[in-house]
Amino acid sequence: xxxxxxxxxxxxxxxxxxxxxxxxxxxxxxxxxxxxxxxxxxxxxxxxxxxxxxxxxxxxxxxxxxxxxxxxxxxxxxxxxxxxxxxxxxxxxxxxxxxxxxxxxxxxxxxxxxxxxxxxxxxxxxxxxxxxxxxxxxxxxxxxxxxxxxxxxxxxxxxxxxxxxxxxxxxxxxxxxxxxxxxxxxxxxxxxxxxxxxxxxxxxxxxxxxxxxxxxxxxxxxxxxxxxxxxxxxxxxxxxxxxxxxxxxxxxxxxxxxxxxxxxxxxxxxxxxxxxxxxxxxxxxxxxxxxxxxxxxxxxxxxxxxxxxxxxxxxxxxxxxxxxxxxxxxxxxxxxxxxxxxxxxxxxxxxxxxxxxxxxxxxxxxxxxxxxxxxxxxxxxxxxxxxxxxxxxxxxxxxxxxxxxxxxxxxxxxxxxxxxxxxxxxxxxxxxxxxxxxxxxxxxxxxxxxxxxxx
Numbered sequence: 001x002x003x004x005x006x007x008x009x010x011x012x013x014x015x016x017x018x019x020x021x022x023x024x025x026x027x028x029x030x031x032x033x034x035x036x037x038x039x040x041x042x043x044x045x046x047x048x049x050x051x052x053x054x055x056x057x058x059x060x061x062x063x064x065x066x067x068x069x070x071x072x073x074x075x076x077x078x079x080x081x082x083x084x085x086x087x088x089x090x091x092x093x094x095x096x097x098x099x100x101x102x103x104x105x106x107x108x109x110x111x112x113x114x115x116x117x118x119x120x121x122x123x124x125x126x127x128x129x130x131x132x133x134x135x136x137x138x139x140x141x142x143x144x145x146x147x148x149x150x151x152x153x154x155x156x157x158x159x160x161x162x163x164x165x166x167x168x169x170x171x172x173x174x175x176x177x178x179x180x181x182x183x184x185x186x187x188x189x190x191x192x193x194x195x196x197x198x199x200x201x202x203x204x205x206x207x208x209x210x211x212x213x214x215x216x217x218x219x220x221x222x223x224x225x226x227x228x229x230x231x232x233x234x235x236x237x238x239x240x241x242x243x244x245x246x247x248x249x250x251x252x253x254x255x256x257x258x259x260x261x262x263x264x265x266x267x268x269x270x271x272x273x274x275x276x277x278x279x280x281x282x283x284x285x286x287x288x289x290x291x292x293x294x295x296x297x298x299x300x301x302x303x304x305x306x307x308x309x310x311x312x313x314x315x316x317x318x319x320x321x322x323x324x325x326x327x328x329x330x331x332x333x334x335x336x337x338x339x340x341x342x343x344x345x346x347x348x349x350x351x352x353x354x355x356x357x358x359x360x361x362x363x364x365x366x367x368x369x370x371x372x373x374x375x376x377x378x379x380x381x382x383x384x385x386x387x388x389x390x391x392x393x394x395x396x397x398x399x400x401x402x403x404x405x406x407x408x409x410x411x412x413x414x415x416x417x418x419x420x421x422x423x424x425x426x427x428x429x430x431x432x433x434x435x436x437x438x439x440x441x442x443x444x445x446x447x448x449x450x451x452x453x454x455x
Contacts, residue, residue: 045130045139048084048122055127055151057092065211066090079200081118089123092137097208099157103341108174113160115201116182119193127151162363165339223250225263227452229444231429243279250454252441253299253308255325261441266297273310275325286325300346300355316340318357335374347393347402349419360391367404369419380419394440394449407438412451
């Protein structure tokens with residue numbers, strides 16, 4: 001099927017996922033004139049002064065900051081790229097840095113990625129096959145992806161990061177030598193070329209980060225929850241609930257065990273959950289700080305008492321609060337499951353009344369589910385929807401067992417065959433606009449989860 005982007009699960013948080021946008025690859029450009037020597041043209045992908053066809057890096061082109069940074073960097077770099085930075089090349093490095101930051105990875109991941117682009121393409125998004133069938137910033141071969149994917153800096157960077165993380169699990173890439181990491185991913189015939197460029201890559205990344213500053217949280221203003229009790233409805237069946245303010249993240253939970261889930265919110269800047277059983281009045285009943293700032297919030301019934309509780313994901317570990325939200329004390333259980341780049345998905349897959357935090361790999365569109373995730377293994381693994389869709393989970397038919405789904409564009413795609421089944425059946429529910437955040441919950445207590453959006 002064709003599938004896409006998401007939100008949380010039954011009693012679990014719906015995380016707004018943002019997916020990578022394909023860069024138009026039909027328009028080829030040549031980099032702007034750059035300072036420094038101008039040797040004769042070359043066709044080598046790694047040559048800094050080569051004349052070759054290039055695709056845009058930023059679909060919106062370069063900006064004044066890119067030009068200013070190019071001038072600054074040409075005077076501070078010490079290795080291959082000194083004197084050869086242009087606004088175009090800065091825009092390419094900027095797209096790599098933005099892709100890393102969007103995943104919440106340490107800035108060292110950006111340094112590793114930019115080091116690789118310096119060696120492979122001189123930070124050019126090369127749109128012609130100069131070395132076998134290699135293309136793009138990372139000179140990824142055809143086995144990595146389609147032409148349009150490899151010429152999309154966001155996709156290409158994420159593909160690089162995925163392989164890096166698989167080669168260096170448990171965040172070992174934070175301490176391993178940069179040149180070694182680049183070689184492990186690229187498998188180059190010239191492994192010694194990477195490490196000498198790592199210093200310049202750090203200068204470039206630091207300059208881009210300093211120029212852009214930390215990205216401000218999304219400005220949603222007041223969060224408007226627009227909910228429907230009917231999977232067949234394309235409009236809300238209940239009054240809009242206004243709860244929470246920017247930069248809070250919408251979450252949903254059944255906090256009192258009455259069988260209905262209510263909108264609430266999590267503030268990533270303070271790591272505080274603002275929860276309410278009657279959110280229509282706009283006031284929170286419980287304000288609980290839990291986890292670190294900018295953790296990923298999750299919601300679920302961890303003990304089967306019929307009441308949802310909160311949790312967070314930090315790195316690849318889930319931290320679940322086990323004391324009730326009404327308690328001033330705090331106890332926690334934790335375990336690792338999946339990789340740091342995976343998106344949390346929470347659901348009760350076997351109908352025992354206990355929710356399990358699991359994960360979805362956006363790079364492959366694969367769900368990894370387990371009723372006992374503390375063992376770190378997946379019981380059910382299957383692809384559903386397109387890569388970089390927004391994952392969902394909920395009980396679509398009221399059988400007491402959650403199932404998965406995805407949101408792509410403005411359509412919810414809900415899997416109706418059990419997670420234990422090798423076959424696939426789907427229900428499509430168009431609802432809201434593509435820019436809206438998706439939420440899932442049982443709004444009326446009938447045992448079935450239905451769609452909602454937040455704008």
